[in-house]
Amino acid sequence: MLSSQIKSNEIEFGSCNKDLLEEIIFYGMGLGADFIEIFIENTDNSSVLAEEDFITSVSPSFGKGAGIRIFKDKRDGFVSTNDLTKHGLMRSVSQAIEMLDITNKKNKKVFNGLNKHRDYTLSKRTWIDEVPSIHEISEKLLISTKSLKKNNKIIARKGSYSRNLQEVIIASSDGTYASDIRLHQTVGLNVIASEAQYRSNGSRRFGSSGMPDEFRTWDHEKAANDVIESSMNMLYADYVEAGQMPVILANKFGGVIFHEACGHLLETTQIERGTTPFENKLNEKIAHESVTAIDEGISEGSFGSLSIDDEGMEPEKSILIKDGILKKFISDRAGELRTGHKRTGSGRRQNYSFAAASRMRNTFISKGEYSKEDLINSISDGLYCKSMGGGSVGATGQFNFAVEEGYLIKNGKLTKPVKGATLIGEAKEVMPKISMCGNDLELAPGFCGSISGSVNVTVGQPHIKVDSITVGGR
Amino acid sequence: MKSRELTTQISKAADLLNLKKWDYGASFSNDYSVQVDKGEAKQLKASQKQVLTIRVWNESNLVGITTTSDISKSGIKKALNQANIASDFGNKNESTEFSPLAKYPIEVNEEKKRNPVGIKKLLTLLREAEVKLLESHESINSVPYNGLSESFFERVYANSDGAFRSYTKSQAALYLYARAEEKGKKPRSSGSVKIGYGVNDIDIESCIKEASNKTISHLNYSSIKTDKYLICFSPESFLTIFNAFSSMFNARSILDGVSLSNKNSIGEKLSTEALNIYDDGLHKKNISSAPFDGEGTPTRKLCLINKGKIENFIHSESTARTFKTIPTGHAGLGSKVSVSPDWIVVEKSKGDYDLKTTLDHSSYEGEFVYIEELNAIHAGVKASQGSFSLPFDGWLYKKGKKVSIESATVAGDIKYLLKNIVNIELNQEVTTSGISPHIWVDSLSITGDT
Numbered sequence: 038m039l040s041s042q043i044k045s046n047e048i049e050f051g052s053c054n055k056d057l058l059e060e061i062i063f064y065g066m067g068l069g070a071d072f073i074e075i076f077i078e079n080t081d082n083s084s085v086l087a088e089e090d091f092i093t094s095v096s097p098s099f100g101k102g103a104g105i106r107i108f109k110d111k112r113d114g115f116v117s118t119n120d121l122t123k124h125g126l127m128r129s130v131s132q133a134i135e136m137l138d139i140t141n142k143k144n145k146k147v148f149n150g151l152n153k154h155r156d157y158t159l160s161k162r163t164w165i166d167e168v169p170s171i172h173e174i175s176e177k178l179l180i181s182t183k184s185l186k187k188n189n190k191i192i193a194r195k196g197s198y199s200r201n202l203q204e205v206i207i208a209s210s211d212g213t214y215a216s217d218i219r220l221h222q223t224v225g226l227n228v229i230a231s232e233a234q235y236r237s238n239g240s241r242r243f244g245s246s247g248m249p250d251e252f253r254t255w256d257h258e259k260a261a262n263d264v265i266e267s268s269m270n271m272l273y274a275d276y277v278e279a280g281q282m283p284v285i286l287a288n289k290f291g292g293v294i295f296h297e298a299c300g301h302l303l304e305t306t307q308i309e310r311g312t313t314p315f316e317n318k319l320n321e322k323i324a325h326e327s328v329t330a331i332d333e334g335i336s337e338g339s340f341g342s343l344s345i346d347d348e349g350m351e352p353e354k355s356i357l358i359k360d361g362i363l364k365k366f367i368s369d370r371a372g373e374l375r376t377g378h379k380r381t382g383s384g385r386r387q388n389y390s391f392a393a394a395s396r397m398r399n400t401f402i403s404k405g406e407y408s409k410e411d412l413i414n415s416i417s418d419g420l421y422c423k424s425m426g427g428g429s430v431g432a433t434g435q436f437n438f439a440v441e442e443g444y445l446i447k448n449g450k451l452t453k454p455v456k457g458a459t460l461i462g463e464a465k466e467v468m469p470k471i472s473m474c475g476n477d478l479e480l481a482p483g484f485c486g487s488i489s490g491s492v493n494v495t496v497g498q499p500h501i502k503v504d505s506i507t508v509g510g511r
Numbered sequence: 512m513k514s515r516e517l518t519t520q521i522s523k524a525a526d527l528l529n530l531k532k533w534d535y536g537a538s539f540s541n542d543y544s545v546q547v548d549k550g551e552a553k554q555l556k557a558s559q560k561q562v563l564t565i566r567v568w569n570e571s572n573l574v575g576i577t578t579t580s581d582i583s584k585s586g587i588k589k590a591l592n593q594a595n596i597a598s599d600f601g602n603k604n605e606s607t608e609f610s611p612l613a614k615y616p617i618e619v620n621e622e623k624k625r626n627p628v629g630i631k632k633l634l635t636l637l638r639e640a641e642v643k644l645l646e647s648h649e650s651i652n653s654v655p656y657n658g659l660s661e662s663f664f665e666r667v668y669a670n671s672d673g674a675f676r677s678y679t680k681s682q683a684a685l686y687l688y689a690r691a692e693e694k695g696k697k698p699r700s701s702g703s704v705k706i707g708y709g710v711n712d713i714d715i716e717s718c719i720k721e722a723s724n725k726t727i728s729h730l731n732y733s734s735i736k737t738d739k740y741l742i743c744f745s746p747e748s749f750l751t752i753f754n755a756f757s758s759m760f761n762a763r764s765i766l767d768g769v770s771l772s773n774k775n776s777i778g779e780k781l782s783t784e785a786l787n788i789y790d791d792g793l794h795k796k797n798i799s800s801a802p803f804d805g806e807g808t809p810t811r812k813l814c815l816i817n818k819g820k821i822e823n824f825i826h827s828e829s830t831a832r833t834f835k836t837i838p839t840g841h842a843g844l845g846s847k848v849s850v851s852p853d854w855i856v857v858e859k860s861k862g863d864y865d866l867k868t869t870l871d872h873s874s875y876e877g878e879f880v881y882i883e884e885l886n887a888i889h890a891g892v893k894a895s896q897g898s899f900s901l902p903f904d905g906w907l908y909k910k911g912k913k914v915s916i917e918s919a920t921v922a923g924d925i926k927y928l929l930k931n932i933v934n935i936e937l938n939q940e941v942t943t944s945g946i947s948p949h950i951w952v953d954s955l956s957i958t959g960d961t
Contacts, residue, residue, distance in 0.1 A: 099593070100580030101580065111551070115554060117557075120559070132557055171596075236896045390558050392554065459920050510956070
């Protein structure tokens with residue numbers, strides 16, 4: 038008998054768990070659930086930190102757990118556990134049923150057993166052997182931090198790497214039965230430069246999904262030069278003078294403005310909460326006609342790409358805004374149930390201890406027709422934001438984000454570097470002010486924290502011009 | 512699995528693998544939470560979680576670490592093995608040892624541990640709170656961010672030298688963030704958070720009242736002219752900005768070159784002599800207090816700023832050895848041990864100082880900006896440079912009248928801020944991150960829409 042045919046009382050990764058999963062779902066449906074979803078994960082992660090010329094931290098971790106979500110009408114109960122035995126999973130189902138206080142045992146939908154297993158793991162089982170070893174990672178990180186030692190103004194050098202390998206099994210009462218393996222690798226370089234009273238930071242992060250060799254081929258020398266150039270340019274920078282002004286946002290991570298200012302407000306979780314100004318604006322103009330924005334999970338190797346989302350659906354390419362017109366919201370299962378917007382393969386979560394929610398994947402503004410120089414030449418007094426830091430959006434749609442590396446624009450030319458700038462505004466007001474899009478679209482990896490934890494995403498855009506925005510400074 | 516049993520299992524597995532020196536930290540938790548939406552249960556959540564972090568020292572006394580949620584026999588064995596492999600990459604330039612205080616006697620007070628009230632009760636209480644908040648003012652149309660939770664957990668530290676510590680705790684939290692909107696105006700949002708040892712210890716009424724009052728008070732807003740202003744930091748906002756720059760007192764950050772301080776900064780004058788700041792994790796008002804840190808070192812009160820001068824740094828075992836002092840009870844447990852503050856207490860020191868005591872947030876009639884809450888700390892603080900540029904919620908006061916500020920940022924430098932403290936009010940207020948009075952600072956940059 039093949040091992041995959043042995044009936045088990047515990048979830049086994051790499052085996053067929055269909056009978057056990059069906060038994061648990063039937064059990065929950067028998068108790069009155071309208072819908073049951075079981076998300077099971079097994080993780081194998083490691084991270085390495087190099088500081089100056091030494092490895093100062095190697096941190097492996099592994100674990101497993103399950104998240105069980107039960108819907109009754111539009112309410113949902115979610116239970117997470119580390120116990121993957123049949124007994125443990127059934128106890129979690131009972132707990133979720135009890136929490137929802139289900140007295141009406143009649144199901145709205147019937148469970149007819151799980152569909153044929155969709156196995157996305159087949160070509161990915163070897164990834165764990167193909168990713169670089171800790172020894173290999175350490176060697177390359179040390180070479181990278183050595184590359185950062187360009188002059189005596191650099192007082193701190195860091196290189197960090199992390200690798201997350203996640204195997205998931207997803208089964209639900211609509212018949213979904215799928216499994217997948219996800220691999221994410223990220224590497225970052227940071228420096229602090231200092232001279233007399235002056236200090237600056239430089240940092241860059243790179244990331245990929247599903248590409249075991251990516252770190253080996255990463256051009257650390259180019260990355261190091263970029264980080265050093267940024268920190269040296271900013272070392273003697275003056276603080277930016279506060280005020281309203283036109284800004285040019287660089288491509289790649291400049292896309293964080295769209296992610297924070299608009300992307301979050303197009304997630305159905307925001308409609309559920311009543312915190313998006315775009316709730317009733319479908320097919321209405323919400324942005325300048327030069328703006329077309331997309332969210333997708335399919336670009337090969339991109340940090341936010343997925344074979345299936347955390348609810349077992351293959352991700353789609355969603356055109357959110359077309360020529361300034363709102364076309365679609367980013368939706369998950371709960372979003373579809375509660376707001377009516379069709380799922381987009383965007384149900385995502387940090388791990389088993391979070392219920393999935395509608396989250397962005399690879400989100401970007403499409404390229405336009407202008408060159409970067411066209412954009413800069415169009416401004417007489419403004420700010421060029423070459424490198425962006427993090428940001429956030431509040432319950433009223435107000436957003437803010439930090440400019441890591443900025444330059445003043447005077448009479449259509451880049452002039453002196455400035456620091457300490459924060460861009461603040463409201464999505465509804467800023468989106469119509471994106472008047473020019475460049476032709477140099479590029480994506481950049483990042484982590485997005487929200488209701489279902491921290492997930493891997495990419496942000497992106499070409500260079501874009503915002504006609505006027507509040508720049509916080511001194 | 513009981514914590515003593517886990518220690519025995521780890522000890523046995525380590526013996527089998529011939530690993531002589533190890534320690535571990537573990538936590539076991541059961542959490543329950545509810546969210547509601549206009550009277551309906553939205554999401555009900557329960558989680559059972561366990562996390563084990565094991566450190567192993569190899570024959571060269573280098574440390575390796577592994578973290579896992581699998582505490583089965585095979586999981587423990589795998590974790591020890593992985594930690595042993597990782598120890599080959601241990602930091603040769605900075606050794607780590609057991610804390611010399613890991614067996615020092617401590618008092619574990621579990622009197623305030625509460626029993627679960629259960630999901631149904633949580634749901635009933637939150638529904639009632641949401642209704643009351645919605646009914647408190649006609650402009651409040653939703654409570655988009657709300658939650659009531661209770662947690663029960665056990666934390667353990669043990670090592671191969673016989674140290675063993677554990678404590679169990681309960682904690683509950685309520686947050687209510689309301690959204691209000693009036694015709695022709697932008698929506699405004701504000702809220703309140705309350706924590707307690709258990710749900711029954713939380714003052715739900717005051718949370719509702721605070722969330723309502725704060726939200727309503729922002730309905731009449733106006734933009735502010737970009738300029739330099741006299742600032743009054745609320746206790747919460749001062750603690751937020753102080754914590755954001757706590758690397759100034761963090762020995763780990765100093766050794767890593769990412770702090771504004773250096774090894775010789777003890778005694779450096781940062782602020783007025785009227786300022787005292789302590790880290791006091793065991794303070795009786797600190798509901799999240801822990802009797803020991805990640806390395807098993809007892810938590811204790813430590814003076815960070817005494818009469819305006821740096822008095823102490825916070826340490827782990829390793830940084831304390833480097834600085835030739837003793838660990839202070841602020842360590843995490845990691846491959847590279849992190850150090851962080853517990854609970855900050857800000858007070859006016861005893862004595863007569865040159866403070867502008869007429870500055871009182873409840874009676875001062877001159878012009879000033881009151882900063883109620885600072886936002887987006889992760890984006891707007893450059894701890895290694897000392898600079899900040901942060902959006903905030905607050906009011907502009909003029910002649911005793913206040914107007915909510917529409918959208919603005921406050922920017923400056925932490926050393927400038929501390930040096931320019933012009934008054935420290937007498938009354939301290941308890942917040943979730945510490946205790947502080949209102950603090951007045953002269954001449955900080957505010958950027959507004961005007």
